[in-house]
Every structure is written in structure tokens, then in C-alpha cells.
Amino acid sequence: MFRSACDAWYKAANTVSVFHKFKFTGYNCQALPNHRPLSVVLGKLRGDVIALQATGSSRGWPVHKENQPYHYTNLSRYSIYTWPYNSSSRLVNRSCGLILALDRRTLPSTAVTKLYAPDSELEGRAGGLRVRLRKGPDLTVFNLYFLPSRYPNSVAICRKMWNWLEIQLSRLPARTLPIVFTDANARLGTTCMYSSDGALLVGPYSDQRENAAGSMFRSFLLRNNLAAINTIFRSARGHTWYCTKGFSACIDYILSLPYAAALTDKCCIQRSLGHKLQLPNSEQLADHVPVHWELTMPTLFPQQRTSTAWTRPQVDEFLSNEKSMVDLCTQCDAWAADDYTRSCSSHAITNNDVDEYYHNLHCFIFSLLDTWKPNRAVQHFPCESTAVATLLDRKWELKTQLMAADDYDLILFLQCQLHILHQHIRLERERSWSDRQKRLSTAVLDHSRHKRWRHAWFAARALVQPGLGSRGRAYHFPMPYRPAVSEWLNAMKKEGRHRGCRSRTIWQD
Numbered sequence: 422m423f424r425s426a427c428d429a430w431y432k433a434a435n436t437v438s439v440f441h442k443f444k445f446t447g448y449n450c451q452a453l454p455n456h457r458p459l460s461v462v463l464g465k466l467r468g469d470v471i472a473l474q475a476t477g478s479s480r481g482w483p484v485h486k487e488n489q490p491y492h493y494t495n496l497s498r499y500s501i502y503t504w505p506y507n508s509s510s511r512l513v514n515r516s517c518g519l520i521l522a523l524d525r526r527t528l529p530s531t532a533v534t535k536l537y538a539p540d541s542e543l544e545g546r547a548g549g550l551r552v553r554l555r556k557g558p559d560l561t562v563f564n565l566y567f568l569p570s571r572y573p574n575s576v577a578i579c580r581k582m583w584n585w586l587e588i589q590l591s592r593l594p595a596r597t598l599p600i601v602f603t604d605a606n607a608r609l610g611t612t613c614m615y616s617s618d619g620a621l622l623v624g625p626y627s628d629q630r631e632n633a634a635g636s637m638f639r640s641f642l643l644r645n646n647l648a649a650i651n652t653i654f655r656s657a658r659g660h661t662w663y664c665t666k667g668f669s670a671c672i673d674y675i676l677s678l679p680y681a682a683a684l685t686d687k688c689c690i691q692r693s694l695g696h697k698l699q700l701p702n703s704e705q706l707a708d709h710v711p712v713h714w715e716l717t718m719p720t721l722f723p724q725q726r727t728s729t730a731w732t733r734p735q736v737d738e739f740l741s742n743e744k745s746m747v748d749l750c751t752q753c754d755a756w757a758a759d760d761y762t763r764s765c766s767s768h769a770i771t772n773n774d775v776d777e778y779y780h781n782l783h784c785f786i787f788s789l790l791d792t793w794k795p796n797r798a799v800q801h802f803p804c805e806s807t808a809v810a811t812l813l814d815r816k817w818e819l820k821t822q823l824m825a826a827d828d829y830d831l832i833l834f835l836q837c838q839l840h841i842l843h844q845h846i847r848l849e850r851e852r853s854w855s856d857r858q859k860r861l862s863t864a865v866l867d868h869s870r871h872k873r874w875r876h877a878w879f880a881a882r883a884l885v886q887p888g889l890g891s892r893g894r895a896y897h898f899p900m901p902y903r904p905a906v907s908e909w910l911n912a913m914k915k916e917g918r919h920r921g922c923r924s925r926t927i928w929q930d
Contacts, residue, residue: 441557442686442717443527444468447675449566449662449709451475453698460497460710465698466711469524471499472602474566476518477506481913490538491548493530498815499523500530504538504564507546517545528560531857539585547582549589551597557717559725560597563589565567565603570634583641590645598718601647601676604709607634608670609652615641616646620679624653627659627671650675651712654688661690663706675714687715722769756785802834804852812846858884878909 432803448467453462463471492503499522506517523530537549538596549563565582567576590599597729614623620641627649631639642649651657661673695710757922762781769777819842823835861884868877910929915921 442715443560445470445472445600445602445672445675445716446691446711447472447474447604447694447735448562448698448711449474449604450477450485451708457698459501461520462698463497463499465694469527469715470560470562470600471520471522472562472564473520473563474518474602474604476520480686481698484504490541490544491536493532495525496522498525500525500528500533501548502533502536502546502548504545517566519545519548519566520546521550521562522565523552528554539582539591543582543585547585550782553597558598559594561593561597561599563603564598564600564700565605567604567634568605569606569630576633576637577825579637583637587641598681599677600681602712604673605634605638606672607638608632608672609635609638614643616643616679617726617831620646620648621653621682622646622648622679624649625650626655629670631660642735646678647676648679648682650677650685650714651688651690653682654685657688657690657712659692661712662709664706665707673709673712675712677798681716681718683812684716684718685714686717687713689713726765741903766770780887806849808849809846809853812842812849816842816846875909877910 436573444467446466448471450473458875462473490504492501492505494501494503502521502523504519519797523533532552532554533550534553535551537542537551538727539547546566546568549561551559553559561750563586565586567579567582570576586601593599593636600655608621608629608631609627611625611627612631613621613625613736616622623639627690641647650720651661653673660669660671661736662671663669690712691713692706695708696706698711699707728918764775769781771798816839818837821841823832823839826832826835864880865884867915868874868880906929910924912926913921914926916923
């Protein structure tokens, strides 16, 4: 159902979208020979985004410099962003180090708007960047290299790394698509895991026993609504790490949103390529193998987004906005005072045809709402509030005028107006978010005071947003969710530390 719903939505958006195909590859370089150049490795892996872990300093690749957590350089057709290891940190060794390589033909270096680096304690184990194309999608890519479980305090250190990544994800705007490459050293187990709206987060193709790091990994995926892509598809089934003693496991993953998983063209584990990249004349795989993912993602034109059904918060906001309601009532009064409307109403009353009267009324209301500016803004820019939608609609009008302008003074004026409008949009979004949280908090207290526990739980769930990810992130459009009665009962049966109250079901219809 999840895949068919996404396919239908994107098929409907096909006429108003530009589709971009991207190739992502993640690989742990620990088995590479020391003399192999980085350009040769990138040429064999291929991809628009290549994430490398365990780059180390013994291969002659960039090393750490004081007060410089990352480096940038050009190599062949790739832009290389390096997070080298820090020798003064107790959590890293000479094998640590990360690289994100971007193909400049599809993702130029000018599109990189921000770089992410952790504290000095975790340097060489985490990093990321955001790529924002003017006529393309918005991507935020992270690369993480976790400690194996045999290290002392590995659980606490891994938790610190997950917390750092969760903080970075919570600060991302909703329009960006997060993609995480990780050598997690975690086994997710064989049990499928779904989000609160039924999206598959961990698939059935992870045939191994879950360990402590895997439990922490699952908890992170559930909190942030991220899916382990290579566990969902049969073509990516198998292990990504091999030992010469005969052990193997799946510990390398690519994470993204469940909606992005529905756009996957190909996902596989490149074992033959991994065998070619390691030491020459090796008889068998001795370490990690690359994980490859291809997807075709649309870039929607915001002025042509598919319309969405009105929700209860939108209706409440329209009714609470005095200016919009006065405007709507004024237009209704003008329609009612029109001569043609009066004649149609008199004819319907004379013939005692109530259906005709209400049919005329409904036709007018529908036509009015289609042309009404606040409603048109909400239909074109579905977002958190009507005020933000109106500002975004105004922003699009200014951009349209700017594209058609040929006078220098007019261009400067429009650019100044856009700059001011960006500030207003930011402030309005912060205000609407705080108003939403205050409204939900008041609803929780009010329903609890009157012992309406079902409504209180619904408001509390919307307040904390457990399954929707940080800031309620969704892919291109908000994700509505209403829990079933059985889910309420199961949630309330849990203990208090698991957000339950140890309830007991007495009767169920």
C-alpha cells in the first residue's frame, strides 16, 4: 500500500516535475592497499556521491591539521571533502577518517551550502554536507564510521554519535532529503520494523541476529523516521563485511526517508568490485564491500503542487483569522445582492425547488474558494500555516516578476523585496511553530482535566511527534496519521518508561 500510494502521487506529479537520477555509493576502505591512489578508487566505484570510511593517513590521503576539521580539494572530476582523524582524540585511531566525493558534473562545488563537523572528540568519525541545486533537488549527506563493539565504552560512544546526527537532522529544513552513509558495526536482526504510518524502515533482508548496537540503531531509525535502504530490497540482500576466518555480517547501510525508498531504481551490494579493490591476488573477500543505491527523485515546482484535502487545523485557522473571514463574508454578501442571484433564488422558491437553490449556493462557494487568494496559496504551498502559505505565494509572484524584469532599478527593488520577505517567512514559521506547540499543550491539559484521555493522547502524540522524525519531516508533503484503537490499547499497556500506563483492556467493541 505504501509503495502504490507513493507511485500514484509521483505519477500524478510527473507533468509538473523535473526528474533527476542520482547514484550513491558507500564503501569502507580498510582493505585497500596503501599504494592505491584515491583517483583510481573513485574511478572504479563511480557515482554522483561516494562516501568512504576508514580513509586513514597511511595511504597518503589528506591528514588532520590543527583547527581544521575538514579539507576540500579537486581530484579528477570529483570534489573531495575530507574529515581526517584527529590524533589527539582518544576515540579515533589511524584508520579513522571520512571522505565525501561529489561528481562536479551533476553536483558542482558551488551548490555545497554547508559543511557539518562534530566536536574534536569525534573528528574522523562523522561529517556531512548539504547540496542545494538551483534547478534540482536539495540533498543533505552524512557519513559516519562507528566503533566496533569490542572497544571499551563503545555503546556510550555510539550513542554520542547518534545524538550528534539526530541534532543535525533536527536542524534541517523540511525541503531537504537526508541521506546517511554509515559503517554502523550494527546488526539489525531479521524482524521488520515499521513507522507509525506503516512505512517500512527495516526490511526482511537482514538475515542475522540483532546485537546491542543494532537495538540502538533501530531506536534511532524509529525516532527519526529513516529507513535502512539496503535491508528493504532483495537485490541488496547479503553481507557487507567478510573475515578471512569465515565470519561475515551486514554492517554497512545507506539511510534515507521511506518516501525516497519508493523511488529506488537499483540497490545492490557490489561484491565483485569489492574483491577487485582489495589486496591483489586475494582468493576471497577479506573486508568490506561497496553498497550502491540509485534513485530517480522529482523536483516539484512549488507553484504547481498537487492540491491536498483541507485538514481540521487549516479550517480552525481560517475561522480564527478575522481578516480572512471578513473578506469571505463580504464576497458572499456581494454575491447574494447580485441581480442574477436574486432572480435564480426567486425562481427556485417559486417552483419550490430547494435542490436548485442549494445547488446554486454550492457552485458559488466552490468557485469562490477556487479563486480566493488565501485558499489558492494553501493549495499551491501546503505548509504549516495560512500566513506562511500566503508569504510563499507572494514570494513566487516576486520571483516571476524578477524573471521578466529588464530594468536594472526594478531588479534591485525586487531583490530587496525578496530579501525582506525571506526574513518575514522565517519569523512567521517560528511564530506558527510556537503557536502550534502552545495550542497542543493547552489541549493536553484541558482534555486531561476533563478526563478525555483519547483526545489527550492524540494531542500529546502530535506534540512530541514520535514517528514523524525531527520537526515532523516528511518528503515534499505533510504526513497525516490517526492511530487505530488497537494501537492506543497496545501503547497504554506498556510501562511508564515506555510512555504507557500499564492499563488493562476491560471491554472492546
